[in-house]
Amino acid sequence: MATTVSEAPKMGIEMMLERIMGAMEKQNQELTELRKECSDLRTSNRSMEIMLQNISQGRSNSPPGLSAGMSPSIGRERARSPFLPRRSTAQAGPSQVLITSPSHEVTTHSFPFPDDREIPGFYVVIPAGGAGTRLWPLSRENHPKFLLDVNLCGNSLLQSTWERLLPLAGPSRMTVVAGPAHSEGILGQLPNLDSSNLFTEPGPKDSMAAIGLAAAILLRRDPEAVIGSFAADHMISGEDAFLGAVTEAVEVAKEGYLVTIGIAPSHPATGFGYIRLGDKLGLKSAPHSRLVSSFKEKPDAHTAAKYLATGQYRWNAGMFVTKASLLMELMKENCPDLYEGLMNISAVWDDEAARKTALEEVWPTLEKIPIDNAVAEPAAAQGKVAVIPSTFGWDDVGDFSSLAEMLPAESNKPRVLGDQRLVVSEQTAGGIVVPVSGRLITCLGVDDIVIVDAPDALMVTTRARSQEVKSLVKKCREAGWKNLL
Numbered sequence: 001m002a003t004t005v006s007e008a009p010k011m012g013i014e015m016m017l018e019r020i021m022g023a024m025e026k027q028n029q030e031l032t033e034l035r036k037e038c039s040d041l042r043t044s045n046r047s048m049e050i051m052l053q054n055i056s057q058g059r060s061n062s063p064p065g066l067s068a069g070m071s072p073s074i075g076r077e078r079a080r081s082p083f084l085p086r087r088s089t090a091q092a093g094p095s096q097v098l099i100t101s102p103s104h105e106v107t108t109h110s111f112p113f114p115d116d117r118e119i120p121g122f123y124v125v126i127p128a129g130g131a132g133t134r135l136w137p138l139s140r141e142n143h144p145k146f147l148l149d150v151n152l153c154g155n156s157l158l159q160s161t162w163e164r165l166l167p168l169a170g171p172s173r174m175t176v177v178a179g180p181a182h183s184e185g186i187l188g189q190l191p192n193l194d195s196s197n198l199f200t201e202p203g204p205k206d207s208m209a210a211i212g213l214a215a216a217i218l219l220r221r222d223p224e225a226v227i228g229s230f231a232a233d234h235m236i237s238g239e240d241a242f243l244g245a246v247t248e249a250v251e252v253a254k255e256g257y258l259v260t261i262g263i264a265p266s267h268p269a270t271g272f273g274y275i276r277l278g279d280k281l282g283l284k285s286a287p288h289s290r291l292v293s294s295f296k297e298k299p300d301a302h303t304a305a306k307y308l309a310t311g312q313y314r315w316n317a318g319m320f321v322t323k324a325s326l327l328m329e330l331m332k333e334n335c336p337d338l339y340e341g342l343m344n345i346s347a348v349w350d351d352e353a354a355r356k357t358a359l360e361e362v363w364p365t366l367e368k369i370p371i372d373n374a375v376a377e378p379a380a381a382q383g384k385v386a387v388i389p390s391t392f393g394w395d396d397v398g399d400f401s402s403l404a405e406m407l408p409a410e411s412n413k414p415r416v417l418g419d420q421r422l423v424v425s426e427q428t429a430g431g432i433v434v435p436v437s438g439r440l441i442t443c444l445g446v447d448d449i450v451i452v453d454a455p456d457a458l459m460v461t462t463r464a465r466s467q468e469v470k471s472l473v474k475k476c477r478e479a480g481w482k483n484l485l
């Protein structure tokens with residue numbers, strides 16, 4: 001059809017617009033490519049930096065099973081797992097920690113604290129045992145949860161625990177109890193830990209034997225010692241509130257109590273101890289302290305719900321502050337064989353040959369029991385346990401679901417722990433994806449999913465069942481996959 005005179009300018013404008021749009025699109029494409037090149041360059045620079053750092057520190061080794069990751073855009077950038085911290089605490093500057101409280105409020109804060117809070121005669125004991133199997137395949141027997149930088153903040157959970165408590169005890173009164181398989185890893189991560197303060201146990205005998213061993217040794221070194229045991233693998237926010245609570249706990253411990261720290265419960269969890277608040281102690285130096293009228297370790301769901309409804313209960317944070325002498329007395333009363341065994345071992349601790357013999361002979365005979373059942377429950381019934389109800393954020397990073405809570409959420413997307421570029425998703429809400437192997441992970445329409453993609457093992461579950469990863473690990477063991485656990 002012929003073009004009329006009135007249509008001619010319109011055609012010209014349309015063509016011009018088309019050309020402009022075309023040029024803009026081309027520019028956009030070029031910009032996208034440039035951005036990608038920049039990002040790749042940044043990544044490869046970072047990876048070279050890390051490689052150089054590792055070479056200069058003689059740390060080119062990777063953990064078995066967590067090595068060589070590949071991705072189309074980032075090549076072989078991951079010589080080691082990103083979940084193993086690259087720095088020891090001596091080299092680490094103030095670190096940012098991303099933490100959630102039971103109310104799921106996420107906060108960040110910096111360490112270290114001012115060092116004028118040291119408490120003379122106060123010793124920190126960090127029992128570091130257990131693999132944290134609910135975080136498999138991130139955690140392994142050789143690289144348990146406490147040695148991992150689970151939220152990629154730059155510090156392992158153990159290093160964060162150390163830095164958090166250092167201001168109260170100073171390096172000479174910081175101690176760790178762990179198995180021989182982890183000694184090297186612990187000393188590597190905590191270069192300021194005095195080797196004589198690393199109490200190596202021949203094998204896992206649960207928390208009473210571990211904390212009791214430290215108490216028995218410290219009691220011989222300092223009969224007036226007040227000790228505080230703090231799990232190696234918890235996350236805490238609100239440093240002032242935390243240090244304040246521990247300082248109050250020490251004051252109460254000096255009065256002859258076994259002191260716990262109480263966390264306001266957010267749901268009827270069955271994996272925690274429950275503390276029933278009793279009367280106020282009325283101590284000037286510890287204004288928040290209260291007596292504990294009962295202590296129940298890990299009640300069933302029904303009982304936990306009943307406790308919650310009363311408003312009278314707190315979760316036990318897994319921290320115990322007490323005179324070393326009182327802890328030993330309580331052990332003597334409630335588990336006399338364990339007491340005797342530990343006293344015998346501690347008597348020869350400083351003589352290497354005698355210690356070795358005592359450990360070989362006595363350790364295997366010791367009762368395997370958590371401190372909560374061994375002494376906290378019976379001592380509470382006798383009115384010997386106190387509590388400082390806490391106001392700080394606390395999480396025991398028990399499983400992938402609690403790990404997910406620490407990450408910022410975006411609607412209709414899973415939370416990604418690691419390289420965001422490796423996860424492409426569509427209508428996938430509420431889950432968590434951990435891309436470790438370096439390959440692309442895609443998901444469509446699967447809500448609340450948990451995907452952990454290590455180079456040698458892929459774990460898929462739901463957030464609701466992430467507590468049960470432990471049983472999956474057991475099954476893998478039975479199926480002959482011990483080398484991957």
Ligand SMILES: Nc1nc2c(ncn2[C@@H]2O[C@H](COP(=O)(O)OP(=O)(O)O[C@H]3O[C@H](CO)[C@@H](O)[C@H](O)[C@@H]3O)[C@@H](O)[C@H]2O)c(=O)[nH]1
Pocket residue numbers: 126127128129130177178179201203204205206207210230231232233271272273274297298315316317318319372396
């Ligand atoms: N060295 C060593 N440490 C151990 C051993 N067994 C446990 N531990 C350490 O002792 C602490 C507590 O042990 P868990 O086994 O992790 O205890 P839990 O089931 O989490 O329960 C405890 O903590 C809860 C809070 O997380 C509490 O609510 C509960 O009452 C209890 O105290 C952790 O730091 C753990 O590494 C062992 O054999 N050896």
